[in-house]
Amino acid sequence: SHVMTYYFMKDSTAASSNEWIGVTYVDDLPLEDGVGGTTNEVGVTSLGDGTAGSGVSAFKMVFSSGGDFTSMQDSNGDDLPLGDALSAELGAGILTNGSEPSQTVTTNFVLNSLTSVADEPTQYASAFEVTSLEQDGLAVGRLTGVDIDTDGLLRATYSNGTSEPIIRVALVRFANEQGLTQQSNTAWKESIASGEGLAGEATTGTFGDINSSALExxxxxxxxxxxxxxxxxxxxxxxxxxxxxxxxxxxxxxxxR
Known part of the structure; x- marks a missing residue:
């Protein structure tokens, strides 16, 4: 898991006091600008201080005098159309476990549609406070157990509360089970007397159930x-x-005798 933090600072060059420069940090490190630089640093006070290279690191949030969200601008000062997002690379400094460093994080506060403004950010004339907090991602999960359903589906469960299907156990029926050739105490092989095997899934057709962790x-x-x-x-x-x-x-x- 990684912690991403947004920092917002007043734009010192703006005519209005309702314009904010935003920068993004992940694990206390600034995101790279896509060309190897780290121009997206805390302390920038105008877009001109954060536009080296591709200019995708810093962004601006513009509000009206009433605190309503007006637009989001990229580092070049251009308004971001609805549905667009700014991208910045995580970089090798953040992904130190061998992951691909060119993976990107997209930033887009223009969440509203043309007919709804319920998800727009707002600017309040008061001290900063968190009004809501939610998480839409999952932490790293470690394997905690493996279960087998009656239909043969093998499912793995992880420590983050998720479960994923892995594989399904197949069953095989023979016309004459007594005709199988014994290979060992627990292994049997198809023979002419047994006929060809008919493969299928448990709980379907003439196939029975699978009882996990049961001793016959x-x-x-x-x-x-x-x-x-x-x-x-x-x-x-x-x-x-x-x-x-x-x-x-x-x-x-x-x-x-």
């Missing part, structure tokens, strides 16, 4: 498996008894 429990019928285990144990006991009886018969035959 056993997907077998415990009663059936328990009965099969008992039957297998009984069969093992029967086979063991048959082998025991056969051994006894052999011993009996060998002991006949």
């Amino acid at each position: 429990q056993a997907n077998v019928n415990l009663t059936t498996e328990l009965i099969d285990l008992i039957i297998a144990q009984r069969n093992f006991q029967a086979n063991s008894r048959a082998l025991e009886i056969n051994n006894q018969l052999n011993q009996t035959v060998l002991n006949i």
Whole structure:
């Protein structure tokens, strides 16, 4: 995040006392004028003191004797048409983290349309005071968490209160899941027996939901498996008894004299 500050000073060369020179600072440094100079400095008292180079650093605010906003002028003294803005580069002195230094900041106090003056600045005959303050930007956000929705959308949340979608998890269905070829304990591969995979999104068509941070429990019928285990144990006991009886018969035959 960066802090931008506007400074306003009376124009010493103006015939009216209702004309102000404005300059812009970001992080306590003046904006550059687009050609490498820093003419947009606190202390200028007329547009002529801040018009070196491209002349886009300083600007003038003109008010009527009643305090109504009349116009905004560029550093050459030309009125700024509605919708236009002044641009100034941030420069390498402000963007010290490797960002592109030629990025610009636009300044435009002519916010009203042709039919509305609700957003115009005003000049009061009183001591300076802040009447309203609002922020339309966001501070730098750091990754705080990752969530996966039931439809497979992976969304990242950040410390500045924003969230952004990153990617969507795809699902694949096979005509014969039992025909997949096992590659490892958790990896399976398509085979001729399984058929070709049909890709799609969760919650659509025949695809189910995605449950994030959930551990799948056993997907077998415990009663059936328990009965099969008992039957297998009984069969093992029967086979063991048959082998025991056969051994006894052999011993009996060998002991006949």
